[in-house]
Every structure is written in structure tokens, then in C-alpha cells.
Amino acid sequence: xxxxxxxxxxxxxxxxxxxxxxxxxxxxxxxxxxxxxxxxxxxxxxxxxxxxxxxxxxxxxxxxxxxxxxxxxxxxxxxxxxxxxxxxxxxxxxxxxxxxxxxxxxxxxxxxxxxxxxxxxxxxxxxxxxxxxxxxxxxxxxxxxxxxxxxxxxxxxxxxxxxxxxxxxxxxxxxxxxxxxxxxxxxxxxxxxxxxxxxxxxxxxxxxxxxxxxxxxxxxxxxxxxxxxxxxxxxxxxxxxxxxxxxxxxxxxxxxxxxxxxxxxxxxxxxxxxxxxxxxxxxxxxxxxxxxx
Amino acid sequence: xxxxxxxxxxxxxxxxxxxxxxxxxxxxxxxxxxxxxxxxxxxxxxxxxxxxxxxxxxxxxxxxxxxxxxxxxxxxxxxxxxxxxxxxxxxxxxxxxxxxxxxxxxxxxxxxxxxxxxxxxxxxxxxxxxxxxxxxxxxxxxxxxxxxxxxxxxxxxxxxxxxxxxxxxxxxxxxxxxxxxxxxxxxxxxxxxxxxxxxxxxxxxxxxxxxxxxxxxxxxxxxxxxxxxxxxxxxxxxxxxxxxxxxxxxxxxxxxxxxxxxxxxxxxxxxxxxxxxxxxxxxxxxxxxxxxx
Numbered sequence: 001x002x003x004x005x006x007x008x009x010x011x012x013x014x015x016x017x018x019x020x021x022x023x024x025x026x027x028x029x030x031x032x033x034x035x036x037x038x039x040x041x042x043x044x045x046x047x048x049x050x051x052x053x054x055x056x057x058x059x060x061x062x063x064x065x066x067x068x069x070x071x072x073x074x075x076x077x078x079x080x081x082x083x084x085x086x087x088x089x090x091x092x093x094x095x096x097x098x099x100x101x102x103x104x105x106x107x108x109x110x111x112x113x114x115x116x117x118x119x120x121x122x123x124x125x126x127x128x129x130x131x132x133x134x135x136x137x138x139x140x141x142x143x144x145x146x147x148x149x150x151x152x153x154x155x156x157x158x159x160x161x162x163x164x165x166x167x168x169x170x171x172x173x174x175x176x177x178x179x180x181x182x183x184x185x186x187x188x189x190x191x192x193x194x195x196x197x198x199x200x201x202x203x204x205x206x207x208x209x210x211x212x213x214x215x216x217x218x219x220x221x222x223x224x225x226x227x228x229x230x231x232x233x234x235x236x237x238x239x240x241x242x243x244x245x246x247x248x249x250x251x252x253x254x255x256x257x258x259x260x261x262x263x264x265x266x267x268x269x270x271x272x273x274x275x276x277x278x279x280x281x282x283x284x285x286x287x288x289x290x291x292x293x
Numbered sequence: 294x295x296x297x298x299x300x301x302x303x304x305x306x307x308x309x310x311x312x313x314x315x316x317x318x319x320x321x322x323x324x325x326x327x328x329x330x331x332x333x334x335x336x337x338x339x340x341x342x343x344x345x346x347x348x349x350x351x352x353x354x355x356x357x358x359x360x361x362x363x364x365x366x367x368x369x370x371x372x373x374x375x376x377x378x379x380x381x382x383x384x385x386x387x388x389x390x391x392x393x394x395x396x397x398x399x400x401x402x403x404x405x406x407x408x409x410x411x412x413x414x415x416x417x418x419x420x421x422x423x424x425x426x427x428x429x430x431x432x433x434x435x436x437x438x439x440x441x442x443x444x445x446x447x448x449x450x451x452x453x454x455x456x457x458x459x460x461x462x463x464x465x466x467x468x469x470x471x472x473x474x475x476x477x478x479x480x481x482x483x484x485x486x487x488x489x490x491x492x493x494x495x496x497x498x499x500x501x502x503x504x505x506x507x508x509x510x511x512x513x514x515x516x517x518x519x520x521x522x523x524x525x526x527x528x529x530x531x532x533x534x535x536x537x538x539x540x541x542x543x544x545x546x547x548x549x550x551x552x553x554x555x556x557x558x559x560x561x562x563x564x565x566x567x568x569x570x571x572x573x574x575x576x577x578x579x580x581x582x583x584x585x586x
Contacts, residue, residue, distance in 0.1 A: 033562065047561040058561065168540040168549075226556070233557070234550070237530035238540060247461040247531060256461075257527070260559040263519070264526070267555070268340040268351065269326065269547050 001191040003084060006108045007063050010088045011044075013106070013198050014061040017090055018046050020202045021059070024209050025051040030059065035252060039066035041084075045255045049262070053213050055095040058258035061088050068111065069249050081112040087120075088198075091259040092205070097225035098215040100126035100133065100174065101232065102205045103259070106194055118190045119181040122201050123160055124208075125174030127221070127228045129281045133208045134175040138292035140204035141178050141197070148193035149186075153293075156180045161289035166235050171285040173235045175292065224278050226265035233264045294484040296377060299401045300356050303381045304337075306399070306491050307354040310383055311339050313495045314352070317502050318344040323352065328545060332359035334377075338548045342555070346506050348388040351551035354381050361404065362542045374405040380413075381491075384552040385498070390518035391508040393419035393426065393467065394525065395498045396552070399487055411483045412474040415494050416453055417501075418467030420514070420521045422574045426501045427468040431585035433497035434471050434490070441486035442479075446586070449473045454582040459528050464578040466528045468585065517571050519558035526557045 018030045028051030036042035043062030048054055063086040068078045087107030094101070104122035124137050138157070145153035160179035165172055178197070183190045236243050236259055246256040272278030284290065311323045321344030329335035336355030341347055356379040361371045380400030387394070397415035417430050431450070438446035453472035458465055471490070476483045529536050529552055539549040565571030577583065 045561075049560065056559075056561075168543075168546045230553070233526060234530060237527060238537075244531075250461075253461045254562050257559060258561050260523070262560070263556060263558050265556050266349075266550060266553040267342065268338075268349075268551050 001188055003086065003108070003110060006191065007086050009195060010063075010086055010106065010108075011061055014044070014046065014059050014088050017059050017088070017202055020206060021048065021054060021057055021092060024206055024213075025054045027052045028054060030057070033254075035255070037062075037064045037066075037252070039064070039069075041065045043252070043255065045252075045258060047258060051095075053095055053099075053209070054092060056093045056262040058091050058255075059088070060090075060255050060258065062086065062255070068113070078111055078113040083112070084110040089259070090201075093229070093261045094209060094213070096213055096215060097127045097217050097221040098130075098212040099209050100124045101229075101261070104177075104201050106198055115184040116187060117181075118183045118187065118194055120194060120197070121156070121160055121163075121177060121179035122197070123164055123174055123177035123179070124205075125228070125232060126281065127225045128277050129175070129284055130212070133211070134290075134292045136208060137175070137177065137204055140200055142293040144193070144197050144200050145178075147196060148189065150183070150189045151180075151193045153178070158289075164235065166231060166239065168238070169231065169234070171231065171282070172289060173232065174285075176289060223265070224272070226263055227267065227270055228281075229261035229264040230266050232261055236260060294481055296379065296401070296403060299484065300379050302488060303356075303379055303399065303401075304354055306488075307337070307339065307352055307381050310352050310381070310495055313499060314341065314347060314350050314385060317499055317506075318347045320345045321347060323350070326547075328548070330355075330357045330359075330545070332357070332362075334358045336545070336548065338545075338551060340551060344388075346388055346392075346502070348386050349555040350383075350385045351548075352381070352383050353548050353551065355379065355548070361406070371404055371406040376405070377403040382552070383494075386522070386554045387502060387506070389506055389508060390420045390510050390514040391423075391505040392502050393417045394522075394554070397470075397494050399491055408477040409480060410475045410477045411480065411487055412476065413487060413490070414449070414453055414456075414470060414472035415490070416457055416467055416470035416472070417498070418521070418525060419574065420518045421570050422468070422577055423505070426504070427583075427585045429501060430468070430470060430497055433493055435586040437486070437490050437493050438471070440489060441482065443476070443482045444473075444486045446471070451582075457528065459524060459532065461531070462524065462527070464524065464575070465582060466525065466578075468577075469582060516558070517565070519556055520560065520563055521574075522554035522557040523559050525554055529553060 028048050030046040030048045033045045041064030046059045048057040065084040068081050068083045070079050089105035092102040106120040108118050110116040142153045145151035156178040160176045163179045321341050323339040323341045326338045334357035339352045341350040358377040361374050361376045363372050382398035385395040399413040401411050403409040435446045438444035449471045453469045456472050
């Protein structure tokens with residue numbers, strides 16, 4: 001593999017994801033916003049708003065290059081050295097509170113100052129817990145991992161649980177998934193794994209969406225969804241390293257914050273009723289991460 | 294002055310602010326949540342929700358003491374040394390988009406490892422710009438400052454503009470106010486200034502509220518208000534040092550995040566219409582801070 005293979009596949013992957021989400025929504029269409037980066041490269045941010053089933057979604061492709069900026073997460077020795085980074089990130093906030101929010105990204109990085117690497121992952125953030133949805137999502141990822149010697153479901157599932165955690169709430173963001181980073185070895189095999197993962201992510205999420213999309217809901221469920229979306233905002237703005245790095249180093253704000261939910265709500269000391277489905281989700285998020293596959 | 298004078302006055306100030314906000318709202322009442330801190334001390338968080346005119350307000354009093362935690366904003370030499378901190382913070386999110394959000398805090402700090410100090414400030418965040426409101430707010434603060442040799446309106450107005458700024462948006466949070474910190478000298482005079490400021494803050498804000506509270510508005514104005522509240526969330530979660538410090542060091546999350554607006558909205562690339570009142574506010578926030586008094 002080389003960077004041009006990766007870039008080409010990422011672009012095609014973006015188009016496939018966009019098409020897949022549009023077909024679930026049935027009515028709304030993504031709008032494309034092609035942008036250039038001052039220091040080199042650019043991207044294509046595709047956004048869907050106020051669809052029938054999908055309230056907000058963003059599928060970003062970018063391929064940027066230039067000199068490693070100060071304050072970046074790379075080690076000091078890299079500052080000033082040339083880098084190249086390409087990736088696709090996906091965020092889907094569906095309307096029905098019974099359908100979970102989906103997040104994924106795949107990325108590839110090259111630098112003059114060190115080895116090239118792949119990173120990425122995918123995770124699910126429900127407002128209501130359906131065990132079979134969490135199992136289906138995790139089983140899909142385990143199955144993909146099991147096909148590739150370079151993949152480690154157990155370790156990457158744990159890394160995902162550790163990463164998507166809100167210390168100030170003592171809550172997990174959601175039911176996790178996979179998180180892997182700085183994979184510098186056997187790049188051809190990792191690349192093959194990454195494509196396999198990419199191809200199976202959206203079908204797995206799509207089947208969960210379709211299963212729940214007609215579940216009835218009312219104001220109370222939407223209210224809870226907005227509270228949970230508040231937590232999503234807290235994670236992304238307070239703890240997410242990518243967001244922080246992007247905003248600190250003058251990244252493209254609209255693309256970075258495209259992951260934020262359409263609407264969020266904060267109420268002082270909000271506590272769901274004992275024994276309610278809302279309380280059930282909360283106690284799961286506050287407990288030790290569960291084994292789903 | 295001594296810490297007991299400060300604490301007593303802060304508690305009375307909290308009660309006065311709560312009463313003042315209730316009288317503007319006419320219907321809603323604050324709920325009091327008294328809490329204790331594990332390491333020493335505690336507080337009284339008072340919250341109003343879903344009032345007629347005030348959508349959400351929080352007036353927190355706290356007086357905490359103990360050993361300075363690692364990772365605090367104090368210099369390393371202070372870690373492990375005893376500290377005492379008391380303060381009142383106020384945040385008011387009114388319902389009518391023509392009325393501005395108000396934030397203020399007054400605080401006092403003692404430490405074994407250095408001199409005692411006062412800090413505080415007050416600022417206004419409108420969704421629609423009324424020059425006379427901004428002038429009234431700033432003139433009140435200038436007048437108070439002019440009565441006290443230890444106060445410096447010009448410097449503290451500038452400090453406020455610098456502090457409440459969103460670099461990733463290249464926008465000010467609002468029309469500013471005062472911001473002062475670590476005032477270690479002539480403490481009796483600073484204390485006298487702080488009380489004078491406290492006593493004039495709420496009347497100034499109250500008169501702005503009453504002037505705008507009956508201005509008609511519809512869904513479009515509420516929509517814009519939610520977009521602006523999204524910016525408020527971005528500032529507090531990404532840039533505010535107090536919030537970051539509190540969440541990092543295991544502060545009381547519900548009290549810290551009590552400042553967040555009731556609801557916020559994010560839309561990709563939202564841009565107000567050219568020549569609209571929304572665009573007028575935005576261009577003010579993106580320009581060099583204005584002189585209001």
C-alpha cells in the first residue's frame with residue numbers, strides 16, 4: 001500500500017457511507033463542502049441535516065500535509081518536519097431516541113520524523129440500552145478482528161472503553177467498540193484489516209438503525225436524548241484529544257465540531273427514575289465495561 | 294477584613310441575588326442544594342429552572358479548604374499546603390432572546406504558601422445587540438471602579454475581553470465587562486470595592502432584563518439563541534480555566550456545569566443573513582472589542 005491507495009479508498013469509502021446513510025434516511029441528502037487547508041491539502045466535509053430519520057450526520061474526508069505544527073500531539077522532534085495525514089470520520093445522530101449515535105474514523109499518517117501508522121475505531125452511544133444491538137455491534141467487530149492476525153479485539157475494545165470515558169461524570173460515553181492507534185508494523189496487513197472493518201461498520205450500524213427506527217417515542221424520550229447529547233458534547237469538548245488538538249492548532253472548526261449533536265440540554269442534577277429504562281442505561285455506563293462479544 | 298467577614302457577606306450576597314432574580318421572574322423559585330466537600334468545607338448551590346422569564350439560573354456559594362491538590366492552577370510550591378477559598382458565582386440564562394445572559398463571580402483565596410487575594414468579574418452575553426444595554430452595563434462598572442483607588446476599569450475591561458474569547462471561532466463570547474484576579478494588595482480596600490461592585494451588578498442587569506423582557510420574539514429568535522448558547526457551551530467547556538480546573542481536579546460536576554445553558558444547538562456552517570440583527574451581533578463579536586463607557 002501507499003498513500004495514494006489509502007487516499008483513493010478513503011474517498012470511495014466516504015461516498016459509500018454517504019450513500020448508505022442516505023438510503024436509511026430515504027429523504028435527506030448530504031451537502032458537500034470542499035475546503036482547502038492553508039498549509040497544504042484539504043478535505044470534503046459532507047453534512048446531512050434534519051432528515052426524516054437522521055437528525056444530523058457528518059462524513060469528513062481529509063488529506064492534509066505540511067510542516068508539523070508546534071503543540072501537536074507528535075513528539076517535539078517532529079516539529080517542523082513534513083507530515084501527511086489522511087482520514088475519514090463519521091458521526092451519525094439519528095432522530096429516534098431508541099437508535100444509537102454512531103461514531104467511527106479511519107486514519108493514516110506519515111512523517112519525515114518516524115514510521116507511518118494507521119489508527120481508527122468505531123463506537124456506539126445509545127440513549128436506551130438494547131443488549132442485542134450492543135452484542136451485534138461488538139460481534140461484528142470481533143469477527144472482523146478475528147480474520148486478521150494484526151488485529152486485537154480484546155485490547156482495542158478495552159482501549160475504546162478507556163478512551164470514551166467522562167471522568168467528571170464517572171460515566172462511559174456509550175457501549176464502546178474498537179479504538180486503535182499508532183499501528184506502525186505490518187502496514188499492508190493493517191491496511192487490509194482497516195478496509196475489512198470499514199466495509200462491515202455501516203452494515204452493522206444500518207441493521208441496528210432499521211431495527212429501532214419505527215419504535216414509538218414521545219417528548220420524554222426526546223428529553224432524555226437531549227440530556228445524553230449534553231454528555232456527548234461534554235466528552236467531545238472537554239476530553240476528546242482530537243477535538244482539543246484540532247481547536248488548539250487552528251484546525252477547521254466547522255469540520256471538527258461537525259460531530260456535535262444537533263441539540264443538547266443541561267439540567268441541574270438530572271436523575272432518571274429508579275427502575276426506568278433511562279436509569280438502566282445510566283447504571284450500565286457507570287459500571288465496569290461489559291463484555292459484549 | 295478576615296475570611297469570616299467575607300464568607301458572611303458572600304452568603305448574604307447570594308441570598309440577595311436569589312431574591313432579586315426571583316422578583317424579576319415573578320413565578321419561579323430557586324431550589325437550594327447544600328453539599329459538603331470530601332477534603333473540607335462545602336457549599337450551597339441554588340438553581341432556578343423553567344421560570345416564566347428566567348429559563349435557567351444558578352447562584353453558587355462555596356467555602357472550601359484543605360490541602361492544595363496537584364494539578365491545580367497554583368504554583369507547584371503550593372501543592373500540599375493548606376488553602377481556603379470562598380466565592381459566589383452567578384449565571385442567568387433568561388428566556389427572551391432579546392435579554393442577555395449574565396455571568397459574575399466574586400472570590401477570595403488564602404494559602405499557607407503565599408499572600409491572600411481577591412478575584413472576580415462580571416460580563417454580559419447578548420444574542421441581539423442593544424448598544425444602550427451594553428453601555429449601561431459598562432458605565433455601571435466604570436462608575437463603581439472610579440469610586441475605588443484600587444480598581445482599574447480600563448485594565449479589567451481589557452482583561453475581560455481577552456479572557457472571554459473563543460480563538461477557534463475568532464469571536465468574543467459577548468460584550469465583556471470586568472475581570473480581575475490575584476489582587477494581593479490593599480485587601481481592605483479591594484474588599485470594599487468588591488462589595489460595592491456586588492451591590493451594583495444585579496440592579497444594572499435587572500434594569501436591562503426588565504427593559505427587554507416584553508420584546509416579542511418567535512421561533513427564529515429562539516433558534517438563534519440556541520446557536521449562541523452553543524458558543525457559550527464551547528467557551529465554558531473548551532477554554533474556561535475555572536471549568537477545566539474544576540473538572541480536572543475532581544470538583545463538584547453539577548455545580549461547575551450549572552453554568553451551562555438549558556439548551557444549545559449546533560448546525561454546520563450556520564451563517565446569519567447579511568444585514569440581519571444576527572449578523573450585526575456576529576460582526577461586533579468578530580471585531581476589535583468596543584469601548585462602551
